[in-house]
Amino acid sequence: MFDFMKKQHYYIKQIIATDTHSVRHPVLRPGKPIESCFFDGDNLDTTIHFGIYDTILIGVCSILKKRNPNFTALTQYQLRGMAVLKPYQGLGVGKELITYCDSFLKKKHADLIWCNAREIAVDFYKKNGYHIIGNSFHIKNIGPHFTMKKNLTQ
Template identity: 55%
Template structure:
């Protein structure tokens, strides 16, 4: 059985560490705002195994004028479960969640290697790529949720 459930920040670490913080200490898996009430963490389960994760933070980015923005962070699928549609399902789940709570815009800093994945889901790159220390090259990407 496969499904998406709300999880805690701590539960994300079993996927964040091997996929996003490989070889780095567990403390590097803690992101600013992880414990805020407005933050949501979702996990994709295959039976009882957590296979993929995504987190949503209520955070405005000055590059956009929308008043109610959410940021996606910590999008990751365990290596053995990649390319099976799990990442796409998690992003679409977050989009639906954001639409329900009347969010105007979703944005995030995408790793260059993942830009194509997000473009397939209708997100657009803004500006030039930039470097995030110790993580690598990223591009700002976004999608408007209101017409």
């Protein structure tokens, strides 16, 4: 995995909400209308979108300044729309994006990042320092999810 990332001239940069659609659509909302890729809060001033590029955009994620009432931490961000194009999955691309978000948020003195993880992605988040909080719940048209969180203060 790491050999691939070392060999590629990839880079991560901040992007705008609509840029995420070329990855969100095939990976997270295949076969659904493009409007299904518009997420609440996408265009808020406090929302940040990141893209990771090889020669093309290959992965995206978004962080929203949003408190989860289950957590007491003061400054919380929600990770959303974590997606890597299929041919690039399992090569360390998602890990690079998560690591980038963590250091970005630590610089902003954020306390915690959380997400609603698809059941199939739970182990990916666990490997990247997230823990499950509570029981699974169902999101309509998508499937079972778990809320997961990671403290950023340690």
